[in-house]
Amino acid sequence: MIKLVLSDLDSTLLWQGDQHIATPFALEAIHALQDAGVHFAPATGRIYRDLDVMFAGDSRAYSTAVTSNGQLVYLDGELVDSTPMAREGLEGVRHALADVPDAYLVVEYGGQKMAVDAPLDFVLAHPDNFWHVEQVLPEVPNEPCFKANVRVTSKDFSRALEVRDALAARFASMEFTCPMPGVGHLDLTPKGFGKEHGGDFLMERLGLSPDEVCCFGDAENDLGLLSHYPNSVAVANAVPAVKEVARWHVGPANEESVAHALLDIARAAGEGCMPSFMRP
Incomplete structure (x- = not known):
């Protein structure tokens, strides 16, 4: 069963364009996930202060987050791990x-x-x-x-x-x-540092195993994350290398495919099973 979701933002949960802001449907999906007892964490190259605008001021949706490509990790709104550049x-x-x-x-x-x-x-x-x-x-x-x-x-x-x-x-x-x-x-x-570092920090802090983690991505800076966890997911608009490394695949970002997948994970968590898009 999935208990932690790590999701890239730009062109994954959110799509490219003038606005990089979570839709009401995406926020609803995140809250459904959280209400089902599943932790949600944006896993992004952006900094934490960018997230308030990107999540339309909904602090609950991003209180746990992996930012700066894993260099800064937050849990329930608290900075819990930091690794500076040399x-x-x-x-x-x-x-x-x-x-x-x-x-x-x-x-x-x-x-x-x-x-x-x-x-x-x-x-x-x-x-x-x-x-x-x-x-x-x-x-x-x-x-x-x-x-x-x-x-x-x-x-x-x-x-x-x-x-x-x-x-x-x-x-x-x-x-x-x-x-x-x-x-x-x-x-x-x-070197050797990426979003997976922050993911592992949260996973260990929450007492989870790698197969209880699901991650979504689309671009080169998601490769380390998606190759690190068994339940990795690429959106349809991902670069070829990401599609190749991901175990599972969903539709494109501009169809809110990740939000739909989050609702699937939330339903499955309530039933104590894996989501339907991860079933062979």
Whole structure:
């Protein structure tokens, strides 16, 4: 029986577009899951403070969460685990990007996103849908950083993949992943670290086993999560690698397929069995 659900947000529980906000139906499904005694946790590269808007102010829906790709873990609204990025690694990336004309480092502190060692006029000339960078720092600050990205300004997604591969080859202590297909930015995390770290922390804290965990995803930064748990689920719009690694499959994000699956899990929990979409 499933007792913990970990779900990616963008293009999984939520779909791409101008709004990245959970629908009333999705919130209803999450509450049904919780009322059935199943824990629900967003598993996302975003930071915790983003979730209030994404869940339409419904704090119950995201009180337990894996954020910053597993670097920050919350249980019932309390921060219970945190793993910062190594400053020397971020500084190394900053120096490496000095020779890359179409990319720069972005770090986040106190909810504010700041570019590092990039001309402000260049940053403002290349806005994107996720960040509102209005400040440039000369170097990475000394305080712990739990959220970092590389912004690639080229409109060609293959260019983002080139930058990713070049950085990955140079910095063995870090992971560089593309969190959304076709979007020119990279997530940075410590090597060997991902959403599954946060999932395992919650699983162990709740006294569960891996087969009692279900996870949903669509993109490259979900691969570690979906390959880690036996009951992994890909949405129909997932990248091919995610579809291949997932054990189970549901419809596309824009049909609220994950919300429907959550209701299925909630019903099954009430009956003490596995949900219908997981039955051979």
